[in-house]
Amino acid sequence: MLPWAYSLRLPHDPRAAGIARTTLRAVLARHDLGEFTDPATLVTSEMVSNAYRHTTGPAEVRIRAVEEGRLRVSVWDTNPDIPSPFDKPPGFFDRSAALTEAAANTEATYGRGLLIVRICADNWGGYAFADELFGRSGKLLWFELAPRPGDVFEIAA
Template identity: 70%
Template sequence: MATVAPQEPTAGPPGDPWTYSLRLPNDPRAARISRATLRAVLASHGMAELTDTAELLTCELVTNAVRHSDGPAQLRIRHLCESRLRVSIWDTNPTIPAPFDAPPSRLDRFTALTEAAANLDATSGRGLLIVRLCADNWGGYPLADDLFGISGKLLWFELTPQQRAYEIAA
């Protein structure tokens, strides 16, 4: 059964960091459940402006976790500092897909756009491309810890609210 639990106190000021975790079974409904959870968490913490992009990217990573692993997954939603949101997905498959196996480069959005233009007829395999195009930062790393029985990989992305042009000009 999936559970949602705050990992750190949320009673502090609105800018304080917080974390929520949701354990997901390997089930096709996991993406829908993760979107609903994410929507509720962001609305509760006054970060609703990130909801659309965060839902899309979370759905892509959760769907990949369900498709490419045979065990459970875990969604973690974290507010870091300066209204930065980090969403990470852990799954039991240790293989980190390219290009998440290396840090993003300064030209990665351009590279991702070039890949998208070259594969206009593709009907699958665009989830990580969407993450690369829409996230402010992203990455992945392997998890292998026999002591605690944790293995697999963690893929993550970060979003920050976009500053409005009039705010920048002021």
């Protein structure tokens, strides 16, 4: 398995989430990781949309393979505030609790997007950057998807 990573810099533009989705689909298809396409696209789209909605600056998406066949997607933006659930690691029952919350709030018109992270992702986290640390400020949010039991694949070079 050869490690790989792709980065995509996005301007503050309402079309950024669509461009991120298209890029992510192409990367996953090229690396034969189609089983990750739906959940990765959904969560990435939500994160890039939030970056657009809650900042006035650019964003950046990084897609990479990590050990044990996992996929990690990171989104950097200029807002330093770490939203829930990225402020703490996932709990054992987080996915089922998120499903219960979503079912209880079917009429909600906003605020459900980060439930998507709790439902789809296997792991997540976030880091705030101090003013201009490494030439950047803001935050980096990330999530990981792991292969499901029985999935057999390898990362293509």
